[in-house]
Amino acid sequence: GENVEQHPSTLSVQEGDSAVIKCTYSDSASNYFPWYKQELGKRPQLIIDIRSNVGEKKDQRIAVTLNKTAKHFSLHITETQPEDSAVYFCAASRGGSQGNLIFGKGTKLSVKP
């Protein structure tokens, strides 16, 4: 089955710096890669997702890149702000009747003012 590894487990940056979180997956048939943000005490929320027919996707200060050959994808946050502080989860799925969404263990991002 699919296995998703996420690194680092914790990340501390200064406000204004960039943050990068990396995930690797094992199932070469995986084709959907979402990222969720969970603020303290709140529910996880989808912030961006990418499908395997696209190499990069941007939404304002957030971008996700996908390398299918290497089976890894990354979340990039530029110009970080204190409100970016949260736990970020990556996930992967192959979709279809055999698909299931598998989450990474999460990265706790702290943005220091």
Place this chain on the structure above:
Amino acid sequence: DSGVTQTPKHLITATGQRVTLRCSPRSGDLSVYWYQQSLDQGLQFLIQYYNGEERAKGNILERFSAQQFPDLHSELNLSSLELGDSALYFCASSLTGGGDSPLHFGNGTRLTVT
């Protein structure tokens, strides 16, 4: 607001007891997922239902069971509760069953076992 409703928000009970957590999915979503999140831990996948049928099973204990009803709401039953079952339980719903559409999470039920 995600459109996913979980009740109750908080539950405090004693060891050995049984509780039922309820989830109403977002309108139009056919799939329901249950996750357990202990303090400072990740999302532990428990079970998934799609259109009334069990779709996938994760690390769900035998003391736990779930079902999805014809109106698509779901219930998670936890029995013979232990202290270690104290956690935040999330329900999420999605349009498809294969995990390739966005998950919409409810606000969770915080279970405290004393």
